[in-house]
Each structure stands twice: as C-alpha cells, then as structure tokens.
Amino acid sequence: MKKIIILFSILQFCFLNPAIIKSQQPNKTKNSKCLCCQSKVRFDDSSLEKIILNPEDVIAHPDEFWASDPAYKLVKLWHKKISFPVPIQKWVELIEPFKNYTHKKRQTNPQLVAARTMIKYEKEFNENAIPFICSFLPKNCPDISTTIYFTTAIIYSSFQIGNNIVIYGPLADKDNLLIHELFHQGFEKCKPTRHENGIKDSTLNQIYNDLQNEGMATFAGYKGLKQFPNIDPDPLKDDYRFLKDNEKFSQLLNELNDLLKNFPSLIEKEVGKRILKYNILKVGTTDRAYDVIGCFMAMKIDEKLGRDALVATISKGPDSFVKTYNSIVEEKLKVTDLFDKKR
16 A cells, blocks of 8 residues: 555656656757757668769760769769860770779779678667757758768869769778768758859959858868778878968968958959969869868867857858957968958
C-alpha cells in the first residue's frame, strides 16, 4: 500500500508541474524553425563512373556528354561564368588514359574509391555538417539542400554554382573541402541583393564580396578541422598554413591592398580594365589572398566580437565585413576600404 501511495504522489506531482512535462518532450521547436538545419546533402558519383568505367563511350561523343551529364552541365556553366573556353580537345586527352585500364583497375581507381567512401559517409556527414555550417549563417537562412557531384578532368578542384557543388574526383573524400563549398551555398542564399550602377560599382562590390565569401568559407573549414580533418593536400592552396606564415600573410595583404588602391585609376580605361581583371584573378584566386586574408578577417571578428557579429556581416553585405574588421585591428592589418569613396 505504501508503494501505491508513493507512486500516486509522483504522478500527481508531474501532472501539476507543466515544466516537468515539457522537459520530457523532445525539443522540436528549435529545429522546426531553422530551415537551414533541415537541409540535406546528397552525393552523386554517376559522372565520375561514366568517365572512368566507360571512357570509350564518353570520348566518342564528347559534345553530347557535356550537354547531357548533370555534373558537366554545371562545369559548362562554370566555364561561362569565368569566361574560360571549354577545352574539349584537352579534356579528351585527359580522359584517354582511362581507355588503357583493365576492368579491375577501373573499378579500383582511387577517384572512384574516394567518391564511394563519401557516399557511404553521406548520412553521418549530413548529421554533422549541416548544423555546423548553419552556425556560420544567419538564423533566417533558407534551406541549403544540394547535390554534390563528383567528376574528373575539370580545371578547378571544386566549385559551387547555382544550387549545386562539383568536386574533382581525387578530392571526393576531403570532407573539409566540402565544408568550404557548403558555406558558399549558404552565403549565396543569404547575401543581400545588390543593384550596382555600372561596371565600376559592380567590379568593386564583386571584389569585396569574393573576399568575404571565400574568407568566411575558409574560416568555416578552419574552425571545423577537428570535426572534418581531411583537407586538400595541394601546397599551392595551403590556406591554413599561409594563415600562420607571417611572411606569406604580409605578402598577400600587401597584394590585396595594392590591388584595391590601384582600382580607381585602372577601372577608368579599357587597358586598365584588362590589367585589373588579370590582377583580380591572380591576387584573389591564384595567390589565395581572398581565402587567406578573408579568413583572417573573419577570425578576428569572431574572436573579438563573437559569432553573431560575424554572421551579421553576411546580411549587411561586404562593406559591413570590411568596416567591422577594420574597426578592431591595428592600422598595419587593415584592408583598404573603397566603399566610402564609391558613394
């Protein structure tokens, strides 16, 4: 009888305390309101399989492959975006060696192995990567669901375009690289819409936009090294090492500031525009200034003002990113700000 009374008392106490009942229920509110957290990443290695397992068919009809393969439709769009001609003949030459492979060698190709490894890891990757990426994006960020295509014989190691991502086959299992590209996916959906007046404003905004976009993507990857440790081993793109190399860092900061300081005079003439276009590609992308300097900027804002302040610069735009960073660092570390002069 004593046990029955005790049990009744416990049940009565629980029913009279809504807080206890509430604490026993799954907390669905937070995730249900976060569209970003409900995103889903899907891996697709069909393009890679076609090229490596059936290179004869691909080479026999190259134009048809570029026009019909889902990954290569995106590759074609990327070439158009960066104004780089589609190198069909060179591309065929890159695929030719696969024709000499035996059936077994094709099936055990390292690129295919890497891609299939990630496909097995897809569920776990989603569980870990999606909440991590969303922590670097505004709270009202929409769904960033995407398909990540693995393919080969492309000129870039990876890129994000539209609602999709393309990864070069040998890097398919580099989950840190995928984090970088997923941030781009979110950034493109959350950045403010700009209506620039003419090529001057458009080009200037693009420089600062790319600095913020690449920088914050690199920072997200850097912060995720413990959770997503597999990185691209390319020594020419070793952004995390460049970040800690004082000499390299100073060189890149000087290059970026020189580019920005020379911008007003170069943009006024046709010859200058061509020089500017070359310098933007060299300094920002080839030399890695966007990734390394932009990452440092994001890191400093995150350290000194907090994650919310860093994320807020996405919604406000690249001018906010530059001004926020410049307000917290000493003069020698500042990035040239041309936004005030633009207005």
